[in-house]
Amino acid sequence: MSEVLTAASVTRRFAPRITLGDRIAAALGAKVDRRPVQAVTDVSLAVRKGETLGLVGESGCGKSTLGRMLAGILPPSAGEIRLHGAAPMRGRHKTTTRIQTVFQDPYASLNPRIRIGEAIAEGPVAHGLVTRAAAPAMVADWLRRVGLDPAYATRFPHQFSGGQRQRVAIARALAMQPEVLVCDEPVASLDVSIQAQILNLFLDLRQELGLTCLFISHDLSVVRHVSDRVAVMYLGRIVEIGEAGRIYAAPRHPYTQGLLASVPKLVLSGDPAASFRPIPGELPSPLSPPAGCAFHPRCAKATDLCRQERPPLSPREDGTLVACHHA
Amino acid sequence: MSGPLLSVRDLRTHFLTRAGVVKAVEGVSFALDRGEILGLVGESGSGKSVTGFSLIGLVDPPGHIVGGSIRFDGQELVGLPVQELRRLRGRRIAMVFQDPAATLNPVLTIGTQMTLAVRAHDGVSERAARDLAARTLTRVGIPEAAARLDAYPHEFSGGMRQRVAIATALLHGPDLIIADEPTTALDVSIQAQILAEMRALAKESGTALIWISHDLATVSSLADRVLVMYAGRIVESGPVGAVLRAPLHPYTRGLLDSLPAMAAPGQRLNQIPGSTPSLLSLPPGCPFAPRCPRATEICRTDPPRVEPPGRLALCHHPLEAA
Amino acid sequence: MTAFWNEYRENWVAVIALAVVVVVVSAALLAPWIAPQDPYDLANLDLMDARRPPGFVGSNGYVHWLGTDAQGRDLFSAILYGLRISLQMGVAAGAVALAIGTTLGILAAQAGGKIEQAIMRVVDLQLSFPAILLALVLVAVLGQGKVPLVIALVTAQYAYFARTAYGAATAERQKDYVEAARATPLPGRRVVFRHILPNCLPPLIVVGTVQVANAIALEATLSFLGLGLPPTEPSLGMLIANGFQYMMSGRTWISVYPGIALIILIVAINVVGDQLRDQFNPRLRR
Numbered sequence: 001m002s003e004v005l006t007a008a009s010v011t012r013r014f015a016p017r018i019t020l021g022d023r024i025a026a027a028l029g030a031k032v033d034r035r036p037v038q039a040v041t042d043v044s045l046a047v048r049k050g051e052t053l054g055l056v057g058e059s060g061c062g063k064s065t066l067g068r069m070l071a072g073i074l075p076p077s078a079g080e081i082r083l084h085g086a087a088p089m090r091g092r093h094k095t096t097t098r099i100q101t102v103f104q105d106p107y108a109s110l111n112p113r114i115r116i117g118e119a120i121a122e123g124p125v126a127h128g129l130v131t132r133a134a135a136p137a138m139v140a141d142w143l144r145r146v147g148l149d150p151a152y153a154t155r156f157p158h159q160f161s162g163g164q165r166q167r168v169a170i171a172r173a174l175a176m177q178p179e180v181l182v183c184d185e186p187v188a189s190l191d192v193s194i195q196a197q198i199l200n201l202f203l204d205l206r207q208e209l210g211l212t213c214l215f216i217s218h219d220l221s222v223v224r225h226v227s228d229r230v231a232v233m234y235l236g237r238i239v240e241i242g243e244a245g246r247i248y249a250a251p252r253h254p255y256t257q258g259l260l261a262s263v264p265k266l267v268l269s270g271d272p273a274a275s276f277r278p279i280p281g282e283l284p285s286p287l288s289p290p291a292g293c294a295f296h297p298r299c300a301k302a303t304d305l306c307r308q309e310r311p312p313l314s315p316r317e318d319g320t321l322v323a324c325h326h327a
Numbered sequence: 328m329s330g331p332l333l334s335v336r337d338l339r340t341h342f343l344t345r346a347g348v349v350k351a352v353e354g355v356s357f358a359l360d361r362g363e364i365l366g367l368v369g370e371s372g373s374g375k376s377v378t379g380f381s382l383i384g385l386v387d388p389p390g391h392i393v394g395g396s397i398r399f400d401g402q403e404l405v406g407l408p409v410q411e412l413r414r415l416r417g418r419r420i421a422m423v424f425q426d427p428a429a430t431l432n433p434v435l436t437i438g439t440q441m442t443l444a445v446r447a448h449d450g451v452s453e454r455a456a457r458d459l460a461a462r463t464l465t466r467v468g469i470p471e472a473a474a475r476l477d478a479y480p481h482e483f484s485g486g487m488r489q490r491v492a493i494a495t496a497l498l499h500g501p502d503l504i505i506a507d508e509p510t511t512a513l514d515v516s517i518q519a520q521i522l523a524e525m526r527a528l529a530k531e532s533g534t535a536l537i538w539i540s541h542d543l544a545t546v547s548s549l550a551d552r553v554l555v556m557y558a559g560r561i562v563e564s565g566p567v568g569a570v571l572r573a574p575l576h577p578y579t580r581g582l583l584d585s586l587p588a589m590a591a592p593g594q595r596l597n598q599i600p601g602s603t604p605s606l607l608s609l610p611p612g613c614p615f616a617p618r619c620p621r622a623t624e625i626c627r628t629d630p631p632r633v634e635p636p637g638r639l640a641l642c643h644h645p646l647e648a649a
Numbered sequence: 650m651t652a653f654w655n656e657y658r659e660n661w662v663a664v665i666a667l668a669v670v671v672v673v674v675s676a677a678l679l680a681p682w683i684a685p686q687d688p689y690d691l692a693n694l695d696l697m698d699a700r701r702p703p704g705f706v707g708s709n710g711y712v713h714w715l716g717t718d719a720q721g722r723d724l725f726s727a728i729l730y731g732l733r734i735s736l737q738m739g740v741a742a743g744a745v746a747l748a749i750g751t752t753l754g755i756l757a758a759q760a761g762g763k764i765e766q767a768i769m770r771v772v773d774l775q776l777s778f779p780a781i782l783l784a785l786v787l788v789a790v791l792g793q794g795k796v797p798l799v800i801a802l803v804t805a806q807y808a809y810f811a812r813t814a815y816g817a818a819t820a821e822r823q824k825d826y827v828e829a830a831r832a833t834p835l836p837g838r839r840v841v842f843r844h845i846l847p848n849c850l851p852p853l854i855v856v857g858t859v860q861v862a863n864a865i866a867l868e869a870t871l872s873f874l875g876l877g878l879p880p881t882e883p884s885l886g887m888l889i890a891n892g893f894q895y896m897m898s899g900r901t902w903i904s905v906y907p908g909i910a911l912i913i914l915i916v917a918i919n920v921v922g923d924q925l926r927d928q929f930n931p932r933l934r935r
Contacts, residue, residue, distance in 0.1 A: 020770075058514035073832045094834040101832045108825035113847045122843070123833040161602050169829075176833060191370035192541060196585035196598040203595060218514065225587035225596075244592065262519035264548040266588060268572045275548035278519035282484055 003046040004212045005070055005099070005180050010079030012040040012065050037286050039065040041236040042079070044313075047180065052206065052213040054227030054244060056220055058259075060286060062236040064184055067216045071101045071182040083180070097127050100178035104185035106165030110157040110172075116143075117153030120172045129177060142171040146201060163194035167201065174205065181206075182214045187222060199225065220263050224248050232256045235286060235294040238313060242320030252320060252327040254299045255279075293325070301326045330401070331358040332502060332535050333382070338395035340374075340381045349606045351377040351390065353559040361502065362533040364526070366550030366567060368543060368582075372603050374559040375539050379505045382537075383420050384412040400502065417448045421496035425508040427488040430495060431480040437464075437491055438476030445498055463494040468524050486517035493521070500532065507539045522549055543582065547571050555579050558604055558614035565638040573647075575640035578615050613643065621646075656928055666920035673914050677732040684726035685711050689882060703902055716902045718891055724902065727888055728910045734884040735911070738795070739865035742802035746864075747857050749803065750810025755849070757811070758818035759841060769815060772808045780805035784867055788876045798877060802864045813856045817849035851929035858922035862915045869911055885911045 013036040040062040047053045047070070057063045068074040069081055072088030072095075081088055088096040103109035110119055120142055121135040130138045140150035146167040157165055166186060173181060183202070187195040203226065206213060217223050223230060224244060231241040232253065240253040251257045258279035265275045281298035284290055293311055296302040305325050313323040340352035352374045359365050369375040380386045382397055384404065397404040399420065404412065416422070424430055432440055441460035442453060451459075457476065464472035467490040480488055489509060496504055506525070510518035526549055529536045540546050546553055546567065553570050555563040555578065563576040574580045583589060584597035601618040610616060616626040621644045631643050658664060676683065703716040703724075715724040757768040775783070784801040791797035821827060822845065830840045865885075871877040872886030873893075880887060885907045892903025 058516060071832060073828060093837075094831060097833070101829070103825050103829055105825055109829045111826040111830075111844050111848070114843070122839070123835060126833075126835055126839060163602060172829075172833075191603070192543070192582055193370060193585045193599040194602065196587075196596040197600075199587065200595045200598055203593065220515070221587045225590065225592050227592075259516060262516045264519070264522065264542075264544045266544045266571060266583075266586065267547040267568065269568055272548045272567075275544075276519045276522065278523055279516040280520075282486065283514070283516075 002049045004049050004084065005047040005214070006082045007043055007045050007066070007070060007076075008080045008082070009042050009044050010040060010066070010069055010076040010081060011038065011042055012062075012069060012074065013038050013077045033287075035287055038236055038289075039286065040069070040076075043236075043238055044079075045231060045238065045241060047212055047214055048229075049212055050210055051228040052215050052226055054223035054230040055214060055216045055233065056218065056223050056230060056259075057233035058218060058283060060235075060283060061233040062286075063216050063218075063233050066233070067182055067184050067214060070099075070214055071184075072096055072099050073101065097123070097129075097176050098178055099180045099182060100173035100176045101182045101184060102166070102169050102173050102186045105189050106162055106169050107157075107189075109169055110165055112157055115154050115156055116160075116168045119157075119168065120153075120175050123172065123176050127176070129175075138175065142175050143168075145174075145205070146171045147197075161194075162190055163197060166190065166198050170198075170201065170205070174209065178211070180212045180214065182216070184216045185218065186215075188217065188219065195222075202226065220248075220260060232259065235284065235289050237294065237323065238321075239295065239323045240320065241313070242316075242318070242322075246318060246320055252316065252322045253295075253324045254301055254327065255295045258298070293323075332361045332363075332400055333359040334396075334398045335382070336396045336398075338378065338381060338397060339393050340377050340386055340390055341393045342390040344389055347607045350559050350609070351606060352381060355395070355556075355559075355561055357554055357561065357564065359503070359535050359537065361535055362529065363552065364529050364536045364538060364550045366546030366553040367537055367539040367556065368541065368546050368553055369556035370541060370582075370603060372558075372606065373556040375556045376507050378556070379422075379507050379537060379539050382505060383416050383422055384409070385416075385422070414448070417444070418499045419501050420503045420505065421499070421501040423489075423493050423496050423504060423506040423509045425511050427485070427492040428480070430492040431488060433480050436477050436479055437483075441476070441491075441495055441498060444495055448499060459498065460494075463497050464491065466497065466524075466528065467491075467494045468520060469494070484517075486513050486521065489513060489517075489521060490524075493525070497528065497532075497534075501534060503535045503537070505537045505539070508541070509538075510545065511540070511542070518545070525549065543571065543586065544588070555582070558609060559606060560614065560641055561639070562615065562641045563639060569638065575638070575645040576615075576642050577619050577621050577644075577646065579640075580646060581618075613641075615642075653928065657924060660924055663920055663924035666917040666924075669913060669917040670921055673732060673910075673917070674736060676729055677736050680726075680729040680733050684723075684729045686723040686726040688722040688727040688730050702900070715906045716900075718888065718903050724888075724906055727883060728885070728907050731883055731885040731888050731907060732910060732914065734878060734882060735865045735868060735886070735914070738798060738802065738868045738878075738884065739861045742799050742806065742864040742868075743857055743861040745799065746803045746807040746860065747810050747853065750807040750812075751814040751846075751849070751853060753807070754811040754814025754816075755818045755841065755846065758815050758822060759837075759845075768811070772811045772815075775808040776812060780863075780867060781870060784871060785874075785876065788871055793876070793879055795878065798868065798871065801871070802867055805867065806860050806864060809856055809860055810853065813852050814849055817852050818845055821845045821848045852926075855922055855926040855929060858918060858925060862918035862922070865911070865918075866915055 015036040016034060018034060043066055055063045055067060065074065069076050075089055075092060083096055083098060088094060088099055117139045120139045124130040124138065125132055125135055139153050143150045143152060148164060148167055187198050190198060215223060215226050227244045229242060230244045230247050231238050234255050240247060240256045247256060248260065251260055261277040262279055263276060267275045279298055284297065290297055292308050293306040296306040299306065311323045311325045313321045315321050336356050338352055338355040342349040342351055355378055367375045367378060377386065381392055386392065392405055395405065438457060438460060442456040445451060445456035445459055461473040461476060469475060469487060469490055483491060510521050522545065525536065528534065538546060538550055550567045552565065553567040554561050555576065557578050563570060563574060563579045570579060571583065574583060581599035585599060587596060590596050599618050604610065604614055610627065612628045613626045613631050616622040619626065626643050631641050706712050711723055718724055718727060753768050757765040784805040787801035787804055788797060791800060827840065827844060830844050868877055868884060869886030872884045873890040875890065877886055878884055888907035889904045895903050
C-alpha cells in the first residue's frame, strides 16, 4: 500500500503573542508568560492510499493541530508534511487542492453571506476545475449526491439545519476533486440521528470516490466505525497507532486502555456500574508536560523508568506501534 | 412521607415568539421517587432542557408554563411566587448546567461563592460555611479542597469547574438535582469520573437526580428509569434496561440504531430519515410520523393517546416488547 | 431585508429619526426648488430686510417664517442651503474616510507583523488626541475651501474607520469560514473581497452613519470658528456664527434656528446609527 500523505517528525509550537502592552507590563515588573505551547511534538505517520486513518484523543491532545498541518492549513514549526513527496504549503499558504477539509462546526464553516451554490462552486471555478458556465450543473450534481435538493443552490446557510449544512460542507470539499479528505470532528456538533445520516453519507462517498481520509474525532465509537487504522494521541504525541480492530480489541498503551474503558457503553442488562471505568487524575498542562512518559502521573503501571525516560513509539509483532515501556 | 418526591402532570411550556407559538413542552407527565435517577433523553429541540428548566421555574420569557402541574413533595410549584421558588431552588432543588461558567462568578473565589451560597439559606457562621464548602468539594473528588477554596474559577480545569458547580448544588443536601447535559462539554476520561461520583452521591445521600442528556450510553450507565422525548412529548418511558433492550417506540429504536456502536465497523448505520420537525409547524397526527417506517394513515391524522404510566410508548403501532 | 425592516420598525423613535433624516436630506437636495429665496444671489438681498424677526414680510413680498439674518437673507432658505453644504461635506468626508480607513484597517489585519504594527500605532496615536485639534491645524495649513475642509475632516476621522475595520476583519479572520476558504485554497484577493469584507460591513455602516454626523458637527465647529467655508456659501456653522453677535441684543433667531436644524440632523442620524448598531449586534439579538 502506498503512502499518500506523510508527516515526518512534525512539531508545532504556538508562541504567545507578546504585544506592546505586555512588554510595558513586563518592564514594570508584571509576570508575562512567554512559554510557547507545544501542541504537537515529533509526530511521524503516514496515511495510506484508500484508507481512513482515525485520529483520537481528548481535548488539548493536539489532534486538531496535527490534522490542520496534514491538511496543509497550518505550517509545522519543525518537520515536514508531504503529499506524494511534495509540500502542500508554500510559506503560510496552502498550494495543493488535492487535500480538502470538512470542519467541525457547519454553522461557522460556511460564510453566512454566500449562497451555498456559490460556496460549492467558488473553489473549482477559481482553480479551473470547472468553467463558470458549467458550474451550476456541477453544483446541482453535488447537491444531489450529498442528498440535498439542487434547487437549494440559491439559499443561504442560515436556511439550513446543522445536518444539511454539513452536507453542503462535504459537497464543497468534494467538488474540489481531492485525493485526501481531512474530516475534523465532522459529526461532533450533530444530533445522534443526524450524525448517523452524515456518517452514512461519508461511508458511501468514500467508497464511491476511493478517497483517502484522515478522520479526527474525540468520539471513540465514531472513529471505530469509520477507520481502518487508528492513531491515539496524548499531550501532543502519538501513544499508539495501528489497525483499528486490533487497537479496540486489545489496546496496549495504558492510556488507550483507560480511554476505551472510560467511555460509557450502552448497558442493556447487568450492572451499569461495570459499563465504564474512569482514568484517575487530570490532564497535565501542555505548558509543562511531565518528564519521561507524559502519561506516567495517571498510569497504574508507571515505574521509575517511566518517570525519567520517554518511551519511543516502537513496533510490536502485529504491526501496531506503541509508546510504552511496559506494553 | 408517601407518594413520589416529584410528580409532573400534563406540563406544557410554550414560547410565544415573533414567528408563532413554539410548543417546546407539550403534555409531559412523569413521577420521580426519592433517590431515583431519571434519564431524560432526546435530541436538540426535543424539549428535554425546557422540561428541566420548567421544573424549577427558570424558563425565560418569551417562554411560559401554560398548563399542567408540578408537585414537589406535596407542594404545587406551578404558580408559586418567585420568592418561594427561589428559596426552594437554593435549599431543596439544585441545578447543574452544561456550562459551569453559567453558575460560577469569575471574579469571586470558589470559597467566597460557596460560603455565600450556604449563608444565603442557612444562618451559620462564616467558618462553618467554609468547612461545609471544603467537605462538599472533597465529596465530589477535588483534592486538597480546603486549599483550593481560595482559587478563582479560571484556575480550575473544565472538569474541575463542573465538579465545583456540582458541589455548589450539593451544599444544602438537596432532595432533587436537575443536571442539564453536565458532562457534554467534558472529555471522556473526566466525564467518567463525574458519572461515577454522581452515581455514588445519589445512592449514598438519597438525592433524586434528573439527568438530561442526548447520550443514550451515558444515561444507560447511570439512570434507573429513562424518558425519551421527541418534539416536546415523552414518546417512551420505562426502566432503562427494558427501554433500551426492547424499545416500544420506533423513534427510540431509530435512535439506538443510529449509534455507531450498534453496527459492524464500516457498515451503513440504520439511520432515521429526515430531520426533527419545526415546533412551529408540527404535523397534525404523530409528530414522528413523517420519519417513521411504521406510520399508517391514522398516524398522519390522529395524535396517539397517552397510555397509563408504567411502561409507556406514545405510538399507534408500538414495537413488540421482547 | 424585510425582516430587517420589520425589526427596525419596532423602535418608533428610530423610525421617527429615519423619517427626519429623509425629510432633511430631501429638503437639502431640493433646496433650489423649495427655498423661497436663493441666499447666494446677492442681487436678491436687501439690507433693509436684515435681522428681521420670524414672520416678517420682506420688501420683496416674501414671508420670512424664520426671520432674516444680518445680510437680509431669508433664514429658512439659508438653513436649507446650509444643510446642503453641511450634508455635502459630512457625506463626502465620511465616504472618503470610510474608503481610506477600511482599506488601511483590513490591510493591517491581513498583512500582520510590521505593517499591522505601523498602521495601527499611527491610528491609535491619532485616536488619542481630539479630532478638532488636528482639523484646526490642517485647515490653518491648507487654507479655506471645500477640498481642504474635506481633507481635514477625512484626516481627523479615517482612524475611527481603520480601527473598526481592523477589529472586524481580525474577528472575521478567526472564523472557520475564512479558514475553510484558505483550506480550499481560494485566492487571497477573493478571501478578502468576497469573504472578509462583506462581513465587516455592518459595523462600518454603523460607524459611517455616526461619523457623518460627527463630520457635520466638526465642519460646523470649524465654520463657527471662521475656518470652514467662505462666507459667501454659508454652512450651518457659519450661520450660527454670524448670528452669535446678535444673541445679546435679543435677535436670537439668527443663531437659534440654524442651531436647531443642526441638532435635529445630528441627533436623528445618531439615533438611526444606534438602531443599526443594535440590530447588527448579534449579542443583542433575540
